[in-house]
Amino acid sequence: MYFQSKQIPTLENLSHRERNQAIYDALQSMSPWKQVLIKLLKILFLFPLFWLLTDFHGWISVVGLIVTVLLYPIVTRPIELTLAAGEIKKQHP
Template structure:
């Protein structure tokens, strides 16, 4: 199973917005301990990245912050998908039941 949201087998046949909703449902149904682990993992990935930003000053910081803001989902989405894998089947069923 690859990390990209578009290539997850359980989400084939759904539009992008529907895939995002299903992933959100899967993340919402995570147990509290896994949610904490997810946040710690994301924080541990992002911390060195944002500490490196402390070396820039003045206006040179603006493009770096813009790039950091745009790359945030690129860094965190694969981690979220990895944690949500176990709940995707249940999330798809819940999404289908909400649509009817």
């Protein structure tokens, strides 16, 4: 699993902007099923958190929202990078 784009061997010599473009292109060229899978994984991550937040009232709900917003990219980015790395390897053997 990749946590940063510079950990992907094919992209390690590229600039930050070029790595992000390559990842974007790889994610766009994925099959529709993989794109749906990524979106479902994101929803499966967010839904329970927001469901739990409905039980909180007052300032604790604000703290919960902030934690959710901060955790979202930390959890979803490695999933995107790992799936994109497989697609990049197919495009650049």
